[in-house]
Structure formats: structure tokens, C-alpha cells
Amino acid sequence: MTCSLGSYAQSAEDKGLAIAKERKLRDSGWGDSTGEMSMILRNAQGDEVERKMRLKSLEITNDGDKALTIFDQPLDVKGTAFLSFSHAIEPDDQWMYLPKLSKVKRIRSRNKSGPFMGSEFAFEDMSSFEIEKYTFKYLRDATFDGQASFVLEQVPTDNDSGYSKQIIWVDKQHYRLLKAEFYDRKDSLLKELVNYEFTLYLDKYWRPMRTEMFNEQNGKSTELVIHQINFNTGLSDNDFNQGTLKNVR
């Protein structure tokens, strides 16, 4: 099934694409999940603020996934819900429910390079991984954190992306994203992401319990800590409808 990875006459682009497809394949079929997480925002001086949120996700085959983020902290945005339909090629569809006005507001997803909740994650970093979003190139093999890895370059196909390219480290055994470097539009290193504490779910799906995004240019960082994930929770399309968004808790 994955024998193409070993063929020696392959171009760097073909090999990169094959690795990316294998990465996507290994993370297919998880269905739906719910989770609780914290986002810890740190400035260059080391001051920190904690955000709390819950996440509901639904896997959509042949398109991007659906995700619903419900904010619990800071308290002034408690009850705010962010609904996102990721798409492979077209811009994501996104809505925000603002409890104060009981208003569901459509968000321009071209704003994808903008910060998510004042963090070092951009909106596009929160979107699901889809093959069509990038062109790939295999660069080299390397060892990261003691794990044999492929190093790939992925260039966003969307001109509205805030990145000129990403360099990613994917481990050879499980095809998990270990590390990513994000380069800004001027091709300077902007951010570095590292995933820690991988945990296995449903005997097949690896999820990092901790993700650190460090901004090389301003010294700020954001840590994403997963407190809990549940799979097979029975979510359906009906849970990701802007009509029910105002009753989300």
C-alpha cells in the first residue's frame, strides 16, 4: 500500500505528496470528537493569560472537517461560539455567535492570517489538514526528538495564506506532525510549532496533548493544552448548524 514511498525514481515533489497523503490517510476515519482545552498565552516577559475552550469536531470525507469552538474563558466572551467548515480548496466558511447581541455573524475567512483570540495561532493554523491546501516537496530525512522523520516543505496554494512556506517534520513510524516552521510572506522564519505528549486513541489516532507555538519575531508564545478528548460521541451535522449556534453551551 505504501510501497511507492520506497521507489527510488521518485521526484522530491512526488515523494512529498506521497508522505502527505499517508499522513492524511493515517488520520482518517476518526469520525467525531469532543474536547476540552486551555490556551496559555505568554508574552516575551513571561506574563501569561489562560483561555479555556471546548471543541467539537466532525470529520467530513472528501472535504474539510467541521469544528465548533465554545469559549469559557475569558469570562466576557463566555458563550461565544466559533463555527468553522474547513474546505480543501475554497475558503473556509466561518461564523461567530455573539451572545450579547444573540447574533450569528459571518466571518471573512480570508482573514486567515489574523490571530486566533489574540494568540500566536492564526485562524489558518486552526483549520484541518487537507492535501489540496499545499504543494509538497520532500527535503531530507532527519531525527527529531529521537524519532526518525521526514522533513517536507509545504507551500500554501491559497494566496491569502500568511505563509510563504512551512517546513514540517513527520515521524516515519506513525506519520505524526512533530514540528513545523512557518515562514512569513517575506520568507523569514515567523513561528515554530512543536507537538508533545502524543496519546493514542481508538488504537489508531495519535493526538498531541500539548502544542507549543513560539513566535520567533516577537518572542511571544502560545501553548495549547488538551485536558480531555472523547471519540464516538454521536455528533452529527445538526450539531454544526448556524441555526443551533445560539443554543450551544
Add this chain to the structure above:
Amino acid sequence: MKTLISLIAFLPTIALAEIEYSGSAAVEQRYFLQDALYPQQERANLSVYFAPELYTRFNDGNDSILFKGFYRFDQQDAERTHADIREFKWIHSGNEWQVQTGISKVFWGQTESLHLVDIINQTDGVESIDGEDKLGQPMVAFSLFKDWGNTTVFVLPYFRERTFSGNDGRLRPPIAIDTDNPIYESEDEEKNIDWAIRWQHTLGDWDVGLSYFDGTSRDPDFVLSTNELLEPSLRPFYPQIQQAGIDVLALMGGWTIKFEGIQRKVMEQDFTAFVGGFEYSFVGLFNSIYDVNWLMEYQYDDREDLTNVVAQNDLMLGTRLVFNDIDGTQILAGIVQDLDYSNVRAGFIEASSRINNHWKWRLDAWLFSSDEPAEPSYLLRRDDYVQFSLEYYF
């Protein structure tokens, strides 16, 4: 007695369900920049509000009960000191459908400067000048969520009167409005059964809503009358109306196009009003993380009689600056210019930022320029104000 027994039988399930308690409270200091027009009015005003929220769910989350209360105490204006149940409803959800019963709040529409289509809830007029604060509306609402859109039918069995500043309050006409003696066209008065239907759908980059309302107008007309002391008074008159509405939002590159239009039939007369415009976003201005949005909206109303129509041929220009910082700092500033009278305009600023997880500050300012007695904003010509609020969330 029977109800009491069934209530007691019901209580254990409620007691077992976890009740979430949250809400907000604030202290607001308002300062008016000019001396008042009328002797009872003051220049400074302190006001506080408390808005608790209770929520519980049961039956595997298919049922939930939400309560949102509101109480304001105002230093000067007894009419502005008021309490309201903003929401108190039971939501029952099925697969692709939902029923909401109780007091609720509904928002329809897309534009920023004016909310024409939004008609379910009455405006809580003493709260703010922008009309975005609403009173709780009793209703039964049935919603259907389908591939072809979301449809909701509303039955509204009880009407809420608009609130107005009292004699000691500012932002009012020369004669305070007599909210104790409203006049209704419907012989059922506030018990007239109103109904409405709305369909809303997303088609790619387009969000479209269609709505229809039949019932008591949320916007009153005013009748000059006399009270028991034979002093002149303004009594609100609530006619019956039928209103069809459309609201559209379209994403086009960096542009967001917004439009709302209504056709209303009131007292055997038809009129049309619309508001439309765009928002344009500069993301990451000058290589920073700031976003700057420009807003422009044109407001039109074809009613000749201008007495209570503010937005009849006006242009709103505004800018929203989003700092994208940890504190969520935002500034919205704008101006609404009357295109019929060059000397009639209003300016506003809304700024806010978080202090920490519990506290937030907010600054609001409204400046009115109106030397035109024919315009309703003439009543506010001396009511420019700045308000600083400290909000607490729990």
C-alpha cells in the same frame, strides 16, 4: 394542588441537574457635555446594572432551561431604573428541529448602522441610544434545520411596550413620553397574537434571510394628549403592521456586502426602507497584527412624514480598529450624516478592552449636531455624552 404535586415530583430531576450560574454587572458613569435643555435634567449620571444568568440541561442535553435577568438602577431617571427578564425559556431539540417556549431574544439582520429587519424583540429604549438592547419577548418558536435552509415560525402572544426616558432623564423630547397610557390599534391591546416566519440559508459566500411579520408594531407613533393633571403628554400609539423583510450578506474578496430591506404596511399605507453598504478589511495593517475595517452604509426610508424616522436619507461612515491583542482591544468610531440637511449629523465612539479574566472597561461617546427642527435628532442637540463603564463578569 395537582400542579403542586407534579411540581414536587418534577423538582428532584431539576435539583439533580447541574445549574450553571454566571452573568455580569457594571458601573457606568455618564457625563453630558452641555447644559440640559430642561430644568429637571442633570449633567452627570451614575448607573449600575446586574445581569445574572442560570442554565441547566437535562434529558441527555436534548432539553435545557435558560434564565437571563436584568436589573438597572439609575441615579437620575426613575424610568431608567428598571428590571426585565431578558430570557427565560425551555429549549427542546430533536433531530433537525427545535422548539423554544418562554421569554426569548431573537436577532435578525446583517447591517451595522441600523437594524430594520430585526422585529421580534422590543427595544429597551432607556438602555442605549443605538437601540441594540432589547426586552424579553414571550414566544413559542418552532425551527426546522434542513439542507435547504433554516426555517422558524414564531407565535408571539404578548406585546412589550418600548421603554423611554422619564422627566428626569436626558435623551428625550420636551414632553416625556407617557408610557402608562399607550394606545393600541388592536382591540386585544398588548394581548394581540402576533406571528412571524423566517427562512435563512447560506449559499457559498452568500447568507440570505427572508422574513414576514404580522402583528403589533414595535415602533410607536406618538399622540399629543393630556394627562390626569391636564398637562400635555405624548402617548405612544402601537398600530398593527405587516412587514416583509430581506437581509443579505455576501463575501467578495476583501469586501463584505450587507443589505437589509423592508416593506411595511401600516394604517393602510405602504412604505419601503432599506440600508445597504459594505465593510472592507485591511488585515495586518502596516505589517502589524492590527486589523482595520472600513464601513459605509446608506440608509433610506421613503416615508414623507419625518417625525420619528431618523434614518431616512443618511450615510454612515465608520472604522473598526481591532488590535488582536490579549486584551481584545477594539475601537469602533463613526459618523452618520444626514444627506438632506448638511448640518445634521451624529458621531460615535465605542472602545473596550479587557483588564483581566473578570474585568473589562468600555468607553462610549455620542456627539449630536442638529440645528434642524424638522429632524428628530433635533431633540438630542444638547445631549452629547461620554460614558465610562467598568464591567465585571462572573
